[in-house]
Amino acid sequence: MAGKDEVLDAEGLEARLLLLPAAADCGGGGGSGGGRKWKKTYLDVLGVCCSAEVTLVERLLAPIDGVRVVSVVVASRTVVVEHDPAAASESVIVKALNKAGLEASVRAYGSSGVVSRWPSPYIVASGVLLLASFFKWLFPPLQCLAFAAACAGAPPMLRRGFAAASRLSLDINVLMLIAVAGALTLGDYTEAGAIVFLFTAAEWLETLACTKASAGMSSLMGILPAKAVLVTTGEVVSVRDVRVGDVVAVRAGEVVPVDGVVVDGQSEVDERSLTGESFPVPKQPHSEVWAGTLNMDGYIAVRTTALAENSTVAKVERLVEAAQNSRSKTQRLIDSCAKYYMPAVVVVAAGVVLIPALLGADGLEKWWKLALVLLVSACPCAMVLSTPVATFCAMLRAARMGIFIKGGDVLESLGEIRAVAFDKTGTITRGEFSIDSFHLVGDKIEISHLLYWVASIESKSSHPMAAALVEYAQSKSIQPNPENVGDFRIYPGEGIYGEIHGKHIYIGNRRTRARASSPQTIQEKGDMIKAVSIGYVICDSELAGVFSLSDDCRTGAAEAIRELGSLGIKSVMLTGDSTAAAMHAQAQLGGVLEELHSELLPEDKVRRVDGLKARFGPTMMVGDGMNDAAALAAADVGVSMGISGSASAMETSHATLMSSDVLRVPEAVRLGRRARRTIAINVAASVAVKAAVLTLAAAWRPVLWAAVLADVGTCLLVVLNSMTLLREKWKGGKKDDACRATATSLAMRSQLAADAGAPNAAAASAARSPAAAGREQQTNGCHCCPKPSKSPQHSVVIDIPAGGERQEERPAAAAVVANCCGGGGEGTGYGASKNPAAVAVVASCCSGGGGGEGTGCAASNKPAASGASQGCCSAGEGGINGRRCTSVKPACCDKGAADVSDSSPETAKDCRNARCRASGGREDDDLR
Numbered sequence: 001m002a003g004k005d006e007v008l009d010a011e012g013l014e015a016r017l018l019l020l021p022a023a024a025d026c027g028g029g030g031g032s033g034g035g036r037k038w039k040k041t042y043l044d045v046l047g048v049c050c051s052a053e054v055t056l057v058e059r060l061l062a063p064i065d066g067v068r069v070v071s072v073v074v075a076s077r078t079v080v081v082e083h084d085p086a087a088a089s090e091s092v093i094v095k096a097l098n099k100a101g102l103e104a105s106v107r108a109y110g111s112s113g114v115v116s117r118w119p120s121p122y123i124v125a126s127g128v129l130l131l132a133s134f135f136k137w138l139f140p141p142l143q144c145l146a147f148a149a150a151c152a153g154a155p156p157m158l159r160r161g162f163a164a165a166s167r168l169s170l171d172i173n174v175l176m177l178i179a180v181a182g183a184l185t186l187g188d189y190t191e192a193g194a195i196v197f198l199f200t201a202a203e204w205l206e207t208l209a210c211t212k213a214s215a216g217m218s219s220l221m222g223i224l225p226a227k228a229v230l231v232t233t234g235e236v237v238s239v240r241d242v243r244v245g246d247v248v249a250v251r252a253g254e255v256v257p258v259d260g261v262v263v264d265g266q267s268e269v270d271e272r273s274l275t276g277e278s279f280p281v282p283k284q285p286h287s288e289v290w291a292g293t294l295n296m297d298g299y300i301a302v303r304t305t306a307l308a309e310n311s312t313v314a315k316v317e318r319l320v321e322a323a324q325n326s327r328s329k330t331q332r333l334i335d336s337c338a339k340y341y342m343p344a345v346v347v348v349a350a351g352v353v354l355i356p357a358l359l360g361a362d363g364l365e366k367w368w369k370l371a372l373v374l375l376v377s378a379c380p381c382a383m384v385l386s387t388p389v390a391t392f393c394a395m396l397r398a399a400r401m402g403i404f405i406k407g408g409d410v411l412e413s414l415g416e417i418r419a420v421a422f423d424k425t426g427t428i429t430r431g432e433f434s435i436d437s438f439h440l441v442g443d444k445i446e447i448s449h450l451l452y453w454v455a456s457i458e459s460k461s462s463h464p465m466a467a468a469l470v471e472y473a474q475s476k477s478i479q480p481n482p483e484n485v486g487d488f489r490i491y492p493g494e495g496i497y498g499e500i501h502g503k504h505i506y507i508g509n510r511r512t513r514a515r516a517s518s519p520q521t522i523q524e525k526g527d528m529i530k531a532v533s534i535g536y537v538i539c540d541s542e543l544a545g546v547f548s549l550s551d552d553c554r555t556g557a558a559e560a561i562r563e564l565g566s567l568g569i570k571s572v573m574l575t576g577d578s579t580a581a582a583m584h585a586q587a588q589l590g591g592v593l594e595e596l597h598s599e600l601l602p603e604d605k606v607r608r609v610d611g612l613k614a615r616f617g618p619t620m621m622v623g624d625g626m627n628d629a630a631a632l633a634a635a636d637v638g639v640s641m642g643i644s645g646s647a648s649a650m651e652t653s654h655a656t657l658m659s660s661d662v663l664r665v666p667e668a669v670r671l672g673r674r675a676r677r678t679i680a681i682n683v684a685a686s687v688a689v690k691a692a693v694l695t696l697a698a699a700w701r702p703v704l705w706a707a708v709l710a711d712v713g714t715c716l717l718v719v720l721n722s723m724t725l726l727r728e729k730w731k732g733g734k735k736d737d738a739c740r741a742t743a744t745s746l747a748m749r750s751q752l753a754a755d756a757g758a759p760n761a762a763a764a765s766a767a768r769s770p771a772a773a774g775r776e777q778q779t780n781g782c783h784c785c786p787k788p789s790k791s792p793q794h795s796v797v798i799d800i801p802a803g804g805e806r807q808e809e810r811p812a813a814a815a816v817v818a819n820c821c822g823g824g825g826e827g828t829g830y831g832a833s834k835n836p837a838a839v840a841v842v843a844s845c846c847s848g849g850g851g852g853e854g855t856g857c858a859a860s861n862k863p864a865a866s867g868a869s870q871g872c873c874s875a876g877e878g879g880i881n882g883r884r885c886t887s888v889k890p891a892c893c894d895k896g897a898a899d900v901s902d903s904s905p906e907t908a909k910d911c912r913n914a915r916c917r918a919s920g921g922r923e924d925d926d927l928r
């Protein structure tokens with residue numbers, strides 16, 4: 001696992017070469033487009049610096065026959081060419097660019113635009129000669145060496161400058177050459193040499209920095225294997241030949257070649273390359289797996305659900321690529337200004353020389369130099385780079401965290417968000433309903449018949465409730481048969497309809513009852529009043545059944561909303577579910593939401609989003625995409641959740657959270673803000689430095705080399721400043737990360753517990769030692785689980801559009817407290833849930849993780865002292881060192897001890913290290 005980012009095997013490389021062109025074939029399988037087969041080639045073009053070169057590259061390549069689309073990514077100095085290799089081969093394209101001195105080379109996939117670490121001989125020669133010339137005070141003829149320095153370093157500049165000038169574009173090379181020529185005319189050789197050396201050296205440094213930034217891009221997606229092994233025949237085939245429905249074998253340590261569903265075997269899979277989560281995810285039959293993720297420790301057979309070129313990773317790759325090319329508002333503004341600005345500066349510079357000359361003024365040399373300084377300072381490089389490089393770095397950082405942002409515009413909007421609307425089912429809650437009760441109404445129908453009809457119709461629905469109902473029927477040994485269902489219809493926000501065995505059946509909420517004209521009122525039973533979501537089955541206009549379901553909040557949801565609050569952002573919930581369900585979720589969250597809007601139809605959600613925009617300003621909508629597509633599109637930033645979420649959601653939303661970790665939402669906002677700040681600093685710095693140089697030149701003395709240094713220096717500064725966005729840790733973010741790791745790992749574990757149907761997490765929390773329980777009580781105000789930011793009495797607006805009335809509600813105080821830090825949720829209504837995950841989650845938030853300063857299991861360096869409560873140990877599958885030591889089953893408790901906290905520090909430490917070694921990993925530095 002270690003070094004997945006670094007290690008590049010030939011096979012992987014080949015895969016990337018094969019796969020991407022396959023994915024990029026746009027000519028309808030190569031058929032259309034005059035029988036041409038289009039291919040995308042990525043070129044590293046080191047000579048691309050300003051937007052001036054963008055036009056140059058386009059002018060160079062567009063006339064070549066067989067070249068269809070050319071796009072230039074300034075930030076990573078990449079040129080993407082869509083071409084027909086038969087008509088225009090890669091070498092033809094490279095030659096065309098290199099003739100203009102642009103230093104182009106074809107990028108091998110998986111490599112990352114590698115630039116030689118060492119400066120070119122031109123730069124070295126120029127530097128050495130310049131240095132030697134400084135000894136002219138010892139031996140005056142050495143002065144000539146400065147001239148030689150200028151000549152030695154000039155060839156690349158000359159080639160590029162000439163290519164640009166001959167195509168009538170004014171680029172930085174031309175400006176610098178004018179400055180060099182000017183200095184030589186004035187007989188100032190040292191200045192000329194200094195300009196050449198500074199310029200070429202700074203360009204090289206800048207390229208080096210840019211490369212480092214773009215290096216992450218290629219390693220981002222992990223490496224896809226070129227071959228796959230078919231289980232049926234044992235044949236090794238190219239991944240491109242794997243069809244949908246084939247079963248492929250994935251052994252331990254191999255990368256999953258295609259998206260699919262596990263049909264056999266068990267394993268843990270590292271999905272970091274897609275989700276940014278560094279926690280292995282257990283997989284068993286029926287689990288989904290994705291191409292590009294790493295099978296860590298077991299054999300699995302995977303039935304493919306998509307062709308290699310349509311796998312999620314390929315889609316994401318295309319998305320990132322599109323994002324790289326899309327320009328943000330700020331960038332477009334700067335680019336359009338730069339177009340007029342360069343010629344304007346040349347005119348002004350000419351005026352600076354010509355006017356004094358015409359007026360017969362003295363000291364023409366000074367004016368001449370001033371004009372040159374003006375020209376050099378005019379280079380808008382830094383300004384032009386200020387946005388794209390920052391955007392690029394921020395998007396890369398986001399992608400590494402498992403957030404895919406579809407463009408610079410979205411990134412900028414993220415930083416402006418004032419309100420966030422969350423969908424409930426599947427976003428704030430897990431979207432994994434469990435049926436609490438299912439009652440028959442009347443005695444005309446047998447329950448087994450009704451369940452059979454309901455399950456058969458629900459089999460056709462993808463709503464989370466449908467899965468729960470089908471499962472419920474199956475648990476009663478009733479097998480649904482969707483083939484018998486006719487005239488299936490979906491009523492968004494209401495429910496579904498279908499015909500089976502001549503019966504007309506509606507299943508859904510209150511609205512469905514009205515639609516099916518079922519007027520009778522029912523006596524709601526005690527367990528239903530307590531339950532949250534209530535559904536009705538109407539058979540031939542008569543109410544035939546009532547069921548109640550419940551769902552639990554995601555771990556981290558409350559924390560995410562609180563974090564948003566601390567950023568000054570309002571959070572509201574928009575749900576199609578009942579008011580009771582909305583309030584139940586609010587209570588679980590500790591009353592952190594500002595507003596709840598329930599029983600909304602999809603179009604109501606759009607209206608609410610518009611309302612939020614009007615009231616608070618830029619608004620984000622976070623949804624799972626089932627029926628939020630319109631609201632996602634209406635928001636300033638629409639964020640869809642999860643890779644498994646609907647494909648359309650990924651396409652309509654502006655950003656996608658690859659994992660279902662809601663905590664990424666505030667992180668994304670923070671990243672957006674940081675990106676905005678970085679861009680502002682970049683722009684301000686580049687303007688300020690130029691202004692300072694010009695002022696100095698006008699007020700005191702025009703110093704050419706200082707102007708050059710300022711120009712290339714700010715370029716470099718802008719790149720380096722942007723690269724700070726790539727840094728892993730936020731300022732003071734260590735604690736956050738630690739807590740996050742705990743939260744995710746515990747969520748994962750409780751998930752596991754729920755999946756396995758084993759209430760071990762619940763048992764763990766029940767078997768807690770009194771000592772541990774005492775500690776939990778002390779840490780109730782910890783970072784992971786701060787006390788509710790508002791008093792439980794804080795009133796929320798409950799909006800019930802169905803009745804049109806507004807109601808003031810007070811969430812129950814007990815529920816609020818219990819939600820966050822209560823031990824297991826006793827007596828809170830949901831502590832009684834049948835779903836073991838519910839208890840586990842509650843326990844995990846604080847009791848499991850321990851919470852508090854440095855006490856998150858994942859972060860603990862003192863396992864026995866604080867970090868080790870049940871979540872780390874008894875709940876099972878995780879390790880203390882939540883990152884790499886996770887795949888080995890734990891044994892970190894002393895015999896007879898309830899958990900690690902009751903074990904000796906030595907035992908805990910030994911166990912942790914043993915696990916690290918066993919899993920072939922090393923301890924994370926920051927966790928040690």
Ligand SMILES: Nc1ncnc2c1ncn2[C@@H]1O[C@H](COP(=O)(O)OP(=O)(O)OP(=O)(O)O)[C@@H](O)[C@H]1O
Pocket residue numbers: 423424425426458461462463465466492493494495496507508509533534535574575576577578600601602626627
């Ligand atoms: N397949 C279904 N079976 C039963 N009830 C359904 C079904 N689809 C929808 N409903 C009912 O319609 C309501 C609204 O559904 P909708 O999908 O709009 O929202 P939701 O998924 O419950 O919540 P959210 O809007 O927070 O995601 C549900 O709460 C449920 O009562």
Ligand SMILES: [Zn+2]
Pocket residue numbers: 172379380381382711712715
């Ligand atoms: Zn510049």
